[in-house]
Amino acid sequence: MNCCYKGFIYEFLTLPKNQWLDEMIMNYRLLCHEEPSKAQVEAWADSHHQLISNLSQYKDKAYYLSFEYQLPHEGGRRPDVIILMHQQVVVVEFKQKDRITRADIDQTAAYGRDLKHYHEFSHAMDITPLLIPTKTQGKLKNFGPVKACSPDRMGVVIDALNRDGINYDPEKWLASDYVPLPTLVQAARKIYQKEALPAIRRANSAGIPEAVEVLKTIAKEAKEKNERVLALVTGVPGAGKTLLGLQFVYEGMKEDTAKQSIFLSGNGPLVEVLQHALGNKVFVQPLRNYIKHYGIEKRGISKEHIVVFDEAQRAWDKEHVQQKHRTNASEPDLIIDIADRIPEWTVFLGLIGEGQEIHNGEEAGMIQWREALQRSKNNWKVVCPSKISHIFKEVVEVIEEDSLDLNITLRSHLAEDVTLWANELLKGNIKGPKKLAEKIISEDFNMYVTRDLNKAKRYCKNRYSGIKEKRYGLLASSKARVLPKFRVDNTYNTTKQLKVGPWFNDGDDSQLSCCNLDRVATEFACQGLELDIPIICWGEDMLWQGSNWRRFQQSGAKAKDPNQLRINSYRVLLTRGRDGLIIYVPDDPMLDGTYEVLLQSGIVEL
Template identity: 50%
Template sequence: MTQIARNACGWHGAINTFLKVLEQDWLQDLKNHHLVCMNMEADESQIRAWKNCFNILQVQLASAVKMRADVGNWTIIFEYELPRERGRRPDVIILANDTILVLEFKGFGSIHQAHIDQVSAYARDLQHYHAGSHNRLIYPLLVLTQSKGAEKTQDGVLITSPFELPDVLQSLVDTTVSSTPIDPLEWLAADYAPLPSLVNAARILFQHEPLPHIKRANSARIPETIAELVQISRQARANNEQHLALVTGVPGAGKTLVGLQFVYENHFGDMGSKRSAVFLSGNGPLVKVLQHALKSPVFVQDVHGFLKRYGGSQHWLPEEHIWVYDEAQRAWDAAKVQEKRGHGASEPEDFLRLAERMNSWTLMVGLIGEGQEIHLGEEAGLEQWNAAIKAMNKPWTVHCPTRIASVFSSAAHIQTSDLLDLTASLRSHLAEDVQLWVKRLLEGSIESAAKTAQAIRDQGFDMYVTRDLEKAKQYVQERYLGQEEKRYGLLASSKARNLSNWGIRNDYNYTKNLREGPWYNDSQNSDRSCCRLHDVATEFACQGLELDFPIVGWGNDLLWRNNKWVSPPQPRSQAHNPHQLRLNSYRVLLSRGRDGFAVFVPPEVQMDSTYQALVNAGFHQL
């Protein structure tokens, strides 16, 4: 093998070559590759699985070549590691002329949904992120080594026994090649650029590595949005002015990623050793997770600590002239600031007064989410930014998308740009309709949600509902077995009172001890990792963050009754609209998944109608 091939996979060659290779030589190549990829020796169970796969393919591929001679010229690749995704290795990939076959072998006689979704995700990610696989036919195959049954297709995956494999392979590949055959060396060397998770993206930024650009990210206009913000900052500095720029977008559209990259690129800027920009968030868990991942408290800071230092009657001035405030629509109103910091100005007014005290240029960037206000004092939204501008002494220029320009009647100047509106979700791979589905579900439009759910599944985003929590846990553990970078964990609403009875400890006295940094960042075998499926993150600990596959506990704080969502009365609540905060909390919980999510509904009579509503809205039963 060439060096590129050796680094990319365990073994590759023509099927005719494979049929002549000695098992011990082939096996040693796979062991060596595993050691390089995982920095550890392959264990006995892995070696047994490899040997079983070898023996099956030696017999079945020989039969396939007898049936059709050109099969021997196809390329077979073992243990190809998806770059940047440590531990994700399809068992076998076959490059058959202009077609790609992705095979996953499982030592079972029965079908497990987790195995179907695992091989389906391999095929999906190759299709979208692997440059050598774009515009190629890709078929995911699940080979059940203990099965003797006939082939079948489920959720787009062809499931077969070893004995049916020769017929299946040749049925999927035309004898006549309609497009340019795949060059195996070019395929192995092709770029693979998945969208990084928010935490991984921050690490990449901080390590001076370029963020991977994928077609999906570029179509969401993230580079153009950052360029627009750069231009606005230059305008503010050149004219020594005060500017407010607002970037809007649905959950998962990449607002936080835009803010992080913009701050990073301007962190030192051309001002020498002085910091030019800072990323601020009132989302304590997000701050902790990013600081933990970056091993630095400077790049990302808590907004309340920032304003405690510089706001109100303080006379301190920050070094930075660019302040990026994540989830700025959740800024505290005057009453909340009075309660927490002892003065009667809202956070937007506090920021703008600080800007005017700077006696220099400033750019305030607000990243605006939609429908995610979940704390008391966060319900005033965008309007209080306009009220803050009205109370200022200096003229302010507002930059915003066209659709919210009418809010800012107090601005001296308004410059609209729809580059500041991120409308396509990145968090959910290509599932553009996830946010629409969540919206329709929480509006109570169950039939409309069901129609959207089908489009979501067709794009490779998986949504399950179950009344057995152990089934959901088994599913994620099976699906991500050996994929060390993958993250799954338990999420739940903080107000659900019945979930603790079913093993989801979401009560305040328990969740207050959650250490968000290790929970999101630690390896799967760490006791503090989310993947242990023990500790629970509520809406407050997961907002702005993500998991590959969350398990969401749906509790008795939001129930389906008489064709609408209802929440229990909260007579002591100080919220303007407690029911809306419940809906927003579930909007957050249902928007955290990258590959999909599962919802656990406790098997209680009071939850029956809620479970049925979720099934009717398009969830598959696990």
């Protein structure tokens, strides 16, 4: 049973209320393993009254109802009522309110969007999200794909659909595959627990399975021919590069009883979050510990033949390694040296995020890898997308493989232009982002801006009320100095104490959770990770002046280009969302121009 009640409309209309409520309560216990709250039962009774009062004229229609249908793999998300008609699904969300709120509209739209994208039986059906505030009368209004109406206008909405009853077995709809894209943490848990990742429709369209197969072939041939291969995967933020790397490591471990594969990350917060989620520190390890152990201190030879490391473009340059370890070598030099000492064969897979270098010492980019290969005494082969093959062609054998370029973002449900929108915005080109924003918002990726932080917090709390798996939190640039006086403490001494694992992984019942909206994560803590809705707290370090962004300058900075690092940092902050984003601009006169230009870029005022 994956819902609390199901039946044709005539069965529902003739069932006594108390008997219906008893069935709802009994099945809720089985489905959720807990007692329904008093407020939940009262809401059911209210919705029952509204449906009995307003649907009786459809008693002869073969409409099928499902109450509290639980969306699989979604942490307990349940639309109030699903009405199945011929080639039509109506998703009904009741709210015991006397007004229509933006959070309720977006929650209802998200149910419709996710059924359309992830529920196999519903792919070819029309979806109508219907929001009903039960304490209103005479209201009927469209908000994009969502129809919002008072209970007494429900019949107007259903009549307008003009649909016959169903001509299929409703059990097939209820039992249909529903395969959402898991978060990175959910995917890592599945891989670690040796569960196959679901055949995610969206991940498939992004080419991840094909890329994994290409990498498995590369590893097989390297082992057979005793080759050393540097494989490189490129991709936009949210394209699934880390998911691909974890899957490749898992495939290597599955086929090799010696477990000679490992996932390394130079992103400390990502390592912390994954290790916290898995309760294990072997499957995912810090890249810098690995480099220090095998590369700098040379404590033996790495036993892993397959090594995956993320953010290859962010590897430290010589100058930074010299400062940290008094070693005259870049991180690529050290990694290639480690690989050179592994006997017989090796495949090192580097995952390359585009335009996300945010730390000092990370600005030298991919040229360091060419120089490291050039210095190696072994014969190396590079397999990479054609767009970066020119970097290596004069140094080693290069095989172009464009299936290793992941250029579709998975993070944002069809809103593949979020990264492009952020890029255009940060370039100061405002007309371009406005058109992109309209398209993105039409695909139900919500983009809001506000000068009221409490309003942003209320939106997140209301939208995700009762949904345990959803995560929302405060993000901010580490260089924004204006934020603390607006109750956003992004100071170094505070943010360095953030417990990143529980901040991302814990639900709103934990004091350490991001959902409490009282602790801030900076670009350093959130890169490579995601929230369902981030509240991005904008600072004066990205300030609109006249016709462009003011160039960021920092006296005494070690960075070669502090302004570019700021741009990259805001790009990271703007591309963390799965369901959307909210930008909070403090009500400070110097940020008035910034607020206006964000509105001009197509973001909607909350």
